[in-house]
Amino acid sequence: MDMESALSTRFAALADPTRRAILARLAEGEATVSELRKPFPISQPAISKHLRVLEQAGLIETGQDRQTRPRRLKAGALRDAAAWLGRIDALWSGRLDRLDEFLTRQTEE
Amino acid sequence: MDMESALSTRFAALADPTRRAILARLAEGEATVSELRKPFPISQPAISKHLRVLEQAGLIETGQDRQTRPRRLKAGALRDAAAWLGRIDALWSGRLDRLDEFLTRQTEE
DNA sequence: TGGCTATATAACCAACTAGATATCTGATTG
């Protein structure tokens, strides 16, 4: 998958509120499907489907613990998306030389 | 529109490569529909549709110059999306830092 | 062994999307 369509897949994965909530949960630590399911009023297969989307977008990975398959966030997975946004923002605000500052500001908040 | 669904709309708008290319072009300065259309092998109505998606996502705005309706990037429009990514990334890498620190401490003691 | 738990897969459906062509409005120009 080329970089362009990887970015499309990634942003598309981020466009769903359930998936963003799952990512926010996983940012606090790995979790099983059952744990991830709890906050949502949707079926288990629906959650599994969301997880598949997130995994194909390269945002999470799956572990193996005998009976469960805990998911965890992939380190730095969001950075290329953030970098794209930062590049556009920097270009528009005429501060291409301060891209680093933009990215730093995002992660410092 | 609440913040959550605004974020969904925004990421969804960013998920299309044509729309990202339009944004990248607009980051260099405002442009008319005809100008924006040039690089793409798709119809004019398709471009207008993309522009409507971008405008509804709050990413661009439309001007009025007698015959043309130039689009321009909305200042800072990408920042809330970038901020969301930054928050997740910071949370997760904060954890990784602690893990790293933890492992370092283990091997040193 | 048999039943429970965790998760995946399949088949289906309604809603949405990105594109197309056709047509319309309004401003510009010959």
Place this chain on the structure above:
DNA sequence: CAATCAGATATCTAGTTGGTTATATAGCCA
């Protein structure tokens, strides 16, 4: 005025998405 140009809008279609229920697979426990 008529022709043209910029752009918007309407309608259609194929493909994708987010959900469902039903079922399958595999580990765990009595």
